[in-house]
Amino acid sequence: MTDSVEATAIPAVATPSLRDVASRWYALGVAGVAAAAAAFFLLRLTAWPPHEDETLALFVGRDSLGGVIGHVTHDRGGAPLHFLVAWVVVHLGFGLVGLRLVSAACAVGSLFAAAAVVARLADRRTALIATALGAGTWLFLFQGLFGRMYSLFLLTATLAALALLRTVDRGRRRDWALWVAAVLATVATHPYGVLVLGGHGLFIVLAHRRRIRAAIPAFAAVFVLGIPFWLTDVILAGRFDVGVGGGGAQLGSPRSIGWYLWWVAGDLAAGWNWVLLPVLAVTVVGLLSLRREARAFT
Numbered sequence: 466m467t468d469s470v471e472a473t474a475i476p477a478v479a480t481p482s483l484r485d486v487a488s489r490w491y492a493l494g495v496a497g498v499a500a501a502a503a504a505f506f507l508l509r510l511t512a513w514p515p516h517e518d519e520t521l522a523l524f525v526g527r528d529s530l531g532g533v534i535g536h537v538t539h540d541r542g543g544a545p546l547h548f549l550v551a552w553v554v555v556h557l558g559f560g561l562v563g564l565r566l567v568s569a570a571c572a573v574g575s576l577f578a579a580a581a582v583v584a585r586l587a588d589r590r591t592a593l594i595a596t597a598l599g600a601g602t603w604l605f606l607f608q609g610l611f612g613r614m615y616s617l618f619l620l621t622a623t624l625a626a627l628a629l630l631r632t633v634d635r636g637r638r639r640d641w642a643l644w645v646a647a648v649l650a651t652v653a654t655h656p657y658g659v660l661v662l663g664g665h666g667l668f669i670v671l672a673h674r675r676r677i678r679a680a681i682p683a684f685a686a687v688f689v690l691g692i693p694f695w696l697t698d699v700i701l702a703g704r705f706d707v708g709v710g711g712g713g714a715q716l717g718s719p720r721s722i723g724w725y726l727w728w729v730a731g732d733l734a735a736g737w738n739w740v741l742l743p744v745l746a747v748t749v750v751g752l753l754s755l756r757r758e759a760r761a762f763t
Contacts, residue, residue, distance in 0.1 A: 491589040495580045495596055499573050502600045502609070506569035509610055515561055519612045522551035523560060538693060542700030545693070546621075546653040547614035564612030571616035572609030576600055578623040585630050586759040604732040618655040625651050626762075629665050633673040641683040645690070652691050656698040662687060672758045 525536055525548055533552045537545045554563045576596055583592035599605055608615035625647035632640040648665070652658030662684075669680050734744040 491584070491593055494593045495577060498593075498597050498600050499576045502576060502606075503569065503573045505606060506565075506572065506610055510562060510565050510569070513610065516611050516613065518614075519561060519564060522548055522612070523555060523564060526551035526553075526555035528552075538697050539700070542697040542702075543656070544614040544618075544654050545697060546650060547617055547655075550617065551612075561612065565610065568612045568616040569609055571620040572605065575616070575620040575623050578620065578627055582623060582626050582630065585627075586762055587755060602733050604729075607732075614654055618651065618657070621647060621651040621654050622658070622661050625661060625665070629668070630762075633669065633676050636676060636679060641679065645683055645686050648687050649691055649694075652687075652694045656701060658694070659698070668762050672762070 525533055525541075528536065530552060533548050534545070537543060537548050550567055551564060554560075554567060557563070559566075576599070579599060580592045580596040583595045605619075608619070625644065628640070628644040628647045632644045648658070648662055651661050666680070666684060669676050730745060731741055734741050
């Protein structure tokens, strides 16, 4: 008697082909850039001593929630959302490392949002290149490492930009509501959020005039709901005597504003003039090569 052995078929294991990888090169590339940035933040998380802004946020965060809100809105001014994040970090039992982890997470998250914005305005290849260049700048790495408000501001501002592009494409009420929420988060994070709001209004006027009528109630909602944040900005400006034009001593002339913009450009590219000038020249060429909507957005 012979036993018959039935051959069992072994299921084939699907392996990703080069074509499959090529179809996902954009997502893989952005994820790789974000992973590299995250690795840098984790490796350097405790390399530098605490910044005074970090210690201030942590000490204020030890108060009650009402005390933190009162301190920011009446005494100090500035960034209510950042101090609220610090309050959560402190009351969860974390300290400086926890606050820096939040900042690093916001910085990494902003890379994905920025890639989506550039892909919408240009194409995926440009988005991947822009994301890689942005992730390697000193300004991004420095502010992403410290537990200050700037990574949160970058994330909220980029998400607001993404929400705006989604809104002008679709024009639905819920899209406008999402944009209002994103912009309010931006102005609650940093006084320069008003510049983001102004830029969005200019973008609609220059590139999407058909959306002006629908934009009016949305902008009105931001102005009304943002009144507490405008008041905190006034308090902060009064404490530090900061203003543009004749309202402040630190940015009180075209010369001081010009030097400030030059220093910011250096932080975004390189501090050496022989490097910065060619980078700015390439930037101008790149802006001119963009389509009209993308130029209006920048």
